[in-house]
Amino acid sequence: MIAMQYSFTLPSDYDMAIIDRRIAEKGHLLDNFPHLRFKAYLSARRTDETRSRDNLYAPFYLWDDVQGLNNFLGGDGFVAVSQSFGRPQVKSWFVWQARIAPDVAQAVFATREILPVDMSIPVGDRRRLESEKAIEDIEQSGVVASVTGFEPTTWTVVRFRLWSAEGPGPVNAATQIYKVGHLSLPK
Structure with missing residues (x-):
């Protein structure tokens, strides 16, 4: 599996209702997209x-x-998106662990941490620890998806979690919190 994210930083006075409308109008277009486990x-x-x-x-x-990633990036x-906002830098990670609960469609919030890999710890050990954490996280109250991945160019780990209405628990300064406007899933 491969995790992927791109991000657009918008002006502080940007009317975010435009983004809400875009998600409402176009979100369903990736429902049941081939090779896609989910798009948040x-x-x-x-x-x-x-x-x-x-x-x-x-x-x-x-x-x-x-194949799914390539089909999407090469598709209409x-x-x-690129015509509307410019071509973004697309981050990707090799997935070490992904757990998705049956009630993932209830996701309301997401959290993402990108953390450096400590060079004093063998990558295999870090992979084991991060995979265990992803499994533990999905067992927490409110976590409906837990994805951990590795990016070897920058030697970083991503921790991505989808949360139900209870919302994310305590977060640190490295954590970005998001609202989920739509979740595209396979049928």
């Missing part, structure tokens, strides 16, 4: 409970394989 249409506002420093539109994807949907 995410946004964050400077003025809401996400406590974001910026206004963001930042979809997060979990792909079964690289990504062309439309």
Whole structure:
């Protein structure tokens, strides 16, 4: 599996209702997209409970394989996003662990941490620890999806969680909180 995210930082006075409408009108287009485990249409506002420093539109994807990712990035949907907001830098991670609860469609919030890999710890050990954490997290109250992945160019780990209405628990300074506007899933 491969995790992927791109993000658009929008001006502080940007009308985020435009993003909400975009998600409402186009979100369903990736429902049942081949090789897509899920797409979380995410946004964050400077003025809401996400406590974001910026206004963001930042979809997060979990792909079964690289074919789905390539089909999406080479397709009309990504062309439309690029025409609207510019071509973004697309981050991707090799997935170490992904757990998705049956009630994932209830996701309301998401959290994402990108953390450096401590060079004093063997990567295999870090993978085991992060995979165990992802499994533990899905067993927490409110977590409906838990994804952990590795990016070897920058030597970073991503921890991505989808949360039900209870919302995320305590977070640290490295955590970005998002609202989920739509969740595209296979049928």
